[in-house]
Each structure stands twice: as C-alpha cells, then as structure tokens.
Amino acid sequence: MVLPDALTRFFEAEQSGDIDVLTSAFCDNATVRDEGATHRGREQVRRWWLDAKQKYGHTARPISVEDDGDARCVLSTVHGDFPNSPVRLHFRFVLETGKILELEIGA
Template identity: 45%
Template sequence: MTIELPDVIAAYFSADKTGDARAISECFTFDAVVVDEGNTYAGREAIRQWMANASTQYTYTVEPFALEEDGARSVVTSRLVGTFPGSPVDLRYRFVLRDDKIAELEIVP
C-alpha cells in the first residue's frame, strides 16, 4: 500500500533507509525533541547521535503503511524488521511539524 506522507516525513523515512544520520537530523527543527524507547533526545545534534547509534547497533528496515491525523500530530504506522529483539514490530511514529520541519517525534508500539 502506498501512502502520501508530508514531504519532511517522507524525507525522514528516506534518510532512515540509507542510514544517513545527518540527513535525518536535518529534517528536524533546531530545538526538536525525540522520544524513543523511554529516552529523550533534544536538539539536532542529540537526534543525529541517537540515529547514528541506532544504525550501528541494529540492522533494520522500516516501511510506513498507514497515516492518520490526530489533532496536531501526524501518526505514521510502520513495520520494522531487523536484528533487534521482538522483530518484526509495528511502531507508531507521532510527528508534530512546525515550519516544514519535525518539531517533535515520539516512537511507540
């Protein structure tokens, strides 16, 4: 199933496929916040390091398959398959956008 994602969210998932942590961080506002696995990462540099570490710790693919709007959030449900415990898993990526960038991202089961 093909879904139409907002441009910056599509850019995020595209950069994730290539493992480009810098390109991923550039999808975010300078003061963005990411919450993943109970950890909070604030600011572009922390987000870049979070993604760089995730890319070296596990090998995975992510495939978005659903999009819904929940108030100010765009919620993208994606299938993650890889070398991590519990694979495969469907995760919800809750994005808040500001000025065509990602201001907040929370990743939850």
C-alpha cells in the same frame, strides 16, 4: 499514502542510512522520545539515530498515516537486529514550519 516532505525524508533516510538527509528533516530544537529516553536538539537527534542504527541495524517503512490533532501518526514496519523483528511501531510526528519538531516512537 502521501506524507509531508519532512516525513518522506525521514523514512527515505531510514532506508538509505543517510544521516544528513535525516537530520535535515528536524527543527534545530527538535525532541525525540524513544525507548524511555528523550533527545533534544538536532545534535542529540543525530547521535540517537546513529546509535540506534549501530545497535539494531534497523529500517522503518511506513504502512499508514493518520492525522491526530496537531500530529501525524505513522504506523510503520520496523526490521532490525532485535527480538521479534519485524515489529509494527507508531511514529508520532509534530511538525513546525515544515520540519519535525517532535517525534515519539512507541508500540
């Protein structure tokens, strides 16, 4: 499976816990939608991810990727400290200038 560089960095950071690598994959004006909340801008994305890591201790590993018009949909296995772990979740990424502009996480 071949992922764009920004998505590769995102999933590598998911494994390593490196917040700097993760945030470098996002545009300054990025938007993340997860668990019913929207996080705007790189600083809110940073806080969202750190809070989620502390709460769930999760990791995500990509299984497959599909193009969906202007987006890349990555099916991932997510392990963590939550009921029914592991689960499979869809990560829908929209890229701009080689970085993540939008990310929506859902079932």
